[in-house]
Amino acid sequence: xxxxxxxxxxxxxxYLLKKQLSDYLKSLNYDVLDLGVDTDAVSTDYPxxxxxxxxxxxxxxxxxxxxxxxxxxxMSIAINRYPFIRGAxxxxxxxALLARQHNNxxxxxxxxxxxxxxxxxxxxxxxxxxxxxxxxxxxxxxELGEMK
Amino acid sequence: xxxxxxxxxxxxxxYLLKKQLSDYLKSLNYDVLDLGVDTDAVSTDYPxxxxxxxxxxxxxxxxxxxxxxxxxxxMSIAINRYPFIRGAxxxxxxxALLARQHNNxxxxxxxxxxxxxxxxxxxxxxxxxxxxxxxxxxxxxxELGEMK
Numbered sequence: 001x002x003x004x005x006x007x008x009x010x011x012x013x014x015y016l017l018k019k020q021l022s023d024y025l026k027s028l029n030y031d032v033l034d035l036g037v038d039t040d041a042v043s044t045d046y047p048x049x050x051x052x053x054x055x056x057x058x059x060x061x062x063x064x065x066x067x068x069x070x071x072x073x074x075m076s077i078a079i080n081r082y083p084f085i086r087g088a089x090x091x092x093x094x095x096a097l098l099a100r101q102h103n104n105x106x107x108x109x110x111x112x113x114x115x116x117x118x119x120x121x122x123x124x125x126x127x128x129x130x131x132x133x134x135x136x137x138x139x140x141x142x143e144l145g146e147m148k
Numbered sequence: 149x150x151x152x153x154x155x156x157x158x159x160x161x162x163y164l165l166k167k168q169l170s171d172y173l174k175s176l177n178y179d180v181l182d183l184g185v186d187t188d189a190v191s192t193d194y195p196x197x198x199x200x201x202x203x204x205x206x207x208x209x210x211x212x213x214x215x216x217x218x219x220x221x222x223m224s225i226a227i228n229r230y231p232f233i234r235g236a237x238x239x240x241x242x243x244a245l246l247a248r249q250h251n252n253x254x255x256x257x258x259x260x261x262x263x264x265x266x267x268x269x270x271x272x273x274x275x276x277x278x279x280x281x282x283x284x285x286x287x288x289x290x291e292l293g294e295m296k
Contacts, residue, residue, distance in 0.1 A: 043284065047291035071246050073236045073253070074288065080228035080235075081295040087228075088221045089237045095262065098219050105221070114243065136191065140222065143195035147229040 005063040006128070009035035009053045011046040014068025014075075014112035017120055021066060021110075024121055030128075033063075050078035054085055057106065065107035066124065072111040079107050083145050088127075091115060096123040100130035104141045153211040154276070157183035157201045159194040162216025162223075162260035165268055169214060169258075172269055178276075181211075198226035202233060205254065213255035214272065220259040227255050231293050236275075239263060244271040248278035252289045 006025050010018035015037055025032045035052050037044045046069040053065045061084065067075035072089040079087035087107035088099030091114065099105040108127040110120055132141075154173050158166035163185055173180045183200050185192045194217040201213050209232065215223035220237040227235035235255040236247030239262065247253040256275040258268055280289075 045288045045291055047288055047295060051295055070250065071243050073238075073243060073247050074251050074292075076224055076237065077228050077234050077251060077253075077292055078295060080225050081231065081292075083229065086225050089224065090221075091239055095219050095221060095259075099221050102218065103222050103225060105225075111243075140193045140195055143193055144222075144225055144229075147195060147199055147226060 003062050004029075005031045005033065005060065006066060007033045007035060007053050007056050007063055008066045009049040010037060010068035010112065011044045011049055011070075011074075012037055012040045012042065013070035014110070015040040017110065017112040017115070017117060018068050020117045021120055021124060025124070046074040047078040050075055053107070054079060054082040058082070058084060064128065066110065067107060068110045068112045070111060070113045072109040072114070076109040079109065083147065086141065086144060090123050090127065093122060093126060096126040097130055100127060101133040102137045104132040104137070151210050152177075153179045153181065153208065154214060155181045155183060155201050155204050155211055156214045157197040158185060158216035158260065159192045159197055159218075159222075160185055160188045160190060161218035162258070163188040165258065165260040165263070165265060166214075166216050168265045169216075169268055169272060173272070194222040195226040198223055201255070202227060202230040206230070206232060212276065214258065215255060216258045216260045218259060218261045220257040220262070224257040227257065231295065234289065234292060238271050238275065241270060241274060244274040245278055248275060249281040250285045252280040252285070
């Protein structure tokens with residue numbers, strides 16, 4: 001069931017947090033598709049992992065994504081190249097909440113070197129359970145899909 | 149001189165911080181082009197302000213940008229639609245530094261409701277004065293410009 005599907009990927013700097021979050025999400029019975037990386041011993045370019053995740057979400061628009069690099073910044077640049085993605089770098093509860101309520105984020109970007117596992121779990125929970133507010137934010141979110 | 153040019157824009161939620169930062173940058177003798185908004189009394193869609201800034205930077209690649217909405221998230225989604233932009237949501241000194249050193253960010257995204265003026269000044273100073281590390285980050289930054 002796509003509503004339950006979480007696609008997760010990282011570069012080497014995000015590997016450990018990705019593994020921890022992936023195990024956590026599986027324990028909550030989410031359908032987790034882990035696109036790697038599978039080691040932190042080999043450097044991997046974050047744009048390539050973001051691209052892999054974007055292609056999956058293009059075919060499965062109800063799935064949600066989590067992307068992790070060192071700070072989350074590289075991933076947030078890369079994933080927002082795609083007009084069907086709203087990728088939010090969240091770093092505390094307020095930004096995770098507003099990313100859903102105002103921006104209808106479908107990808108959460110996290111920093112493996114900036115956000116510890118306990119915080120990442122909290123932000124992920126908020127990201128996965130907070131509804132979009134709609135209303136005045138609806139038009140802006142539509143504009144995000146149509147930028148030229 | 150384009151190297152000295154800073155283009156700045158916000159929605160209503162970022163208006164106050166934009167005004168403060170614009171005045172601060174002028175006091176440092178930067179060539180500041182302020183694209184508005186000019187009031188916080190009228191709601192303005194952040195994607196439209198990001199688009200305005202992107203068009204300026206497309207014609208003037210040496211200019212740098214600052215975009216402010218409530219959290220910086222909406223602006224970071226919108227501005228990274230453009231392949232010649234690397235827009236970084238920075239929220240502390242470490243993320244501002246790494247956004248330049250690793251991601252060669254040319255646009256700084258800030259949250260008018262999440263980052264106070266003193267912090268915003270610090271992050272802006274780091275953004276404007278920190279060189280790109282190049283090296284292993286060069287290939288990744290090139291990939292960000294060529295994502296399909």
